[in-house]
Amino acid sequence: MTRNRIPAVARFLRRRIWQVVPVVFGIALLNFLILQLAPGDVVDVLAGEAGAATPEYMAQLRASFGLDRPLPVQLAYYLKNTAMLDLGFSFRQNMPVLQLILERLPATLLLMIAAMGCAVVSGVVLGVISARFVHRAADRAVSVFVLVTYALPTFWLGLMAIVLFSARLGWLPSSGMTDIGADLGGFEYLWDVARHTVLPALSLATFYLAVYTKLVRTAMLEYFGADFIRTARAKGATETRITLFHALRNALLPLMTMLGLQLGSILSGAVLVESVFSWPGLGRLAFESILARDFNLLLGILLFSSVMVTILNIFVDVVYAVLDPRIEL
């Protein structure tokens, strides 16, 4: 199916990647406005609030922002810096903002992907079971389970998971991404990270699990009444085959749409979960930057996350188009 579509996907990507530009522009503009609204001049905010900048750096900053020029020129400077990925320096952390972000990025990506993978896979499994045995005991059980996970606040669930699995049972680590002080290599390192990922990823996944289960169930039930399902049945296909190859295959499409729409909110959810589990990701970095009033870092994270969500969205669109041949790339 995908065989003859690879060049099309490449062309699509090349076209869509330009969408990042207006997003970057928009967010940069917003950041600039926030900086303007803050008391003092931009450099006071950027460096002064952090309280640790040297006068030389302040002067250098003023020059680079063109603070002696009119506002539009200042904006142009700011945009130019942003475009060149110069997000400035964090005095609190004593590191360039970009480097800070890039260091934290893998942890957040790992958490997001693990959580989403978990929510999607279990949502699909539970949704399929619900739809296949609709109005029967299995459907009801799934329905109750899903409602409970949906209703419980993520942070509470996270804390309870720590209490149970970590503190009481001692099965899983509850904080950080690796064991502190352990210097593991290769497979052992991966295993360590995987163990650390379980609880935060599951906590983040629970909220979305309910949404995906319900979505898959509804879509499947709708497809069970579709003409092409009747065709498949008239061909002599088994119910299992019909469920998986015909109904589910089509139900993945609305699921993909939903996933794309929720990427932003998943990132926000990550902030909360990262705080509960001391996960060294972007969310925690954002949290720290707020506590430290490290404005520049916060704005950098804001910009970077928006770009990331946009890129992930493009990726989801590609997956959708590959799944649905009716979409012209």
Add this chain to the structure above:
Amino acid sequence: MADLLAIQGLRTWFHTRAGVARAVNDVSFAIQPGETLALVGESGSGKSVTAYSILRLINEPGRIEAGKILFNGTDLLKLDDKGIRSIRGDRVAMIFQEPLSAFNPVQTVGAQIVEAIRLHRRIGRRAAYHRAMELLEQVGIPSPAKRVHEFPHRLSGGMRQRAMIALALACEPDLLIADEPTTALDVTTQAQILKLLKSLQAENGMGLLLITHDLGVVAETADRAAVMYAGRVVEEGLVATLFTRPFHPYTAGLLASVSIDDLPPGARLPEIPGTVPSLLVMPRGCAFAERCPYAAGTDGCLDHAPAFLPVADDHRVACFRTPPTPRPPLHAEATGEAAGALLPLDAAARVVA
């Protein structure tokens, strides 16, 4: 000749919240090998439900309540799930009215034909694709080697219906059920598809149950016809007989205005004054009584449902009326014959016990 398919006393009811809709109520008819039987009737008369009942494709809240569906002597209603699956698509295949929605939108046409083949035949994927291409060629799809990898939405309506026919023919069925196969197509394409069906039937010798609204199609394609009204077959016989000597007032009403020899293509069933009774509250007597010009004077029509009994060789009718009232003098010579051919039946003998 042994019947290829014999439906006896089939009842398929829908248990809806509003009540029980008796969509198919005591339907009986038979199809011989190689024969084409047309099933005609107004919208909602139960044609599709009858067709789906044959392969047990009825979904909740529908249920097959009674009857036998004998296919080559085996009652399909008694088979277990595995048994009916081995019949579906292999010995009995189906094509549907709307060829676009009948295909899975995310699979290639070829993959769906291959699935139909491999569900019943132990052959490899490559060989199955090869066979799929042959089938597409057989139904007149140009450049089948390319089309086999095409998705359904990329084909035109006529091509899709051809592909649907190819899919149905995948295992060379003994019986093909076609539920209004040409309704969604334009007139020229309709004619082509019907011609294709007829030529394929001549090649394979399969039986064909053709559901249609189109009297032109009936006249041209079918050997026999069964007329359905409100969930029952009211008349069944050779097409020539039904067009020239219809017995049931409903059939007469449908066919009165048309002549079998010069039916325009696409001639739909004519309107008959009055409405079909609700399937939820069927009258005690004959369902057609309310619209029937002959029922007024006959108490039996309102009190009892008429049984479905032969009036001549290969001509069965569910009506109390006897002897038959001559048709309006459209085919005067035929009407004269008809009166003689009919058996004088006592009305009381036709009452359902």
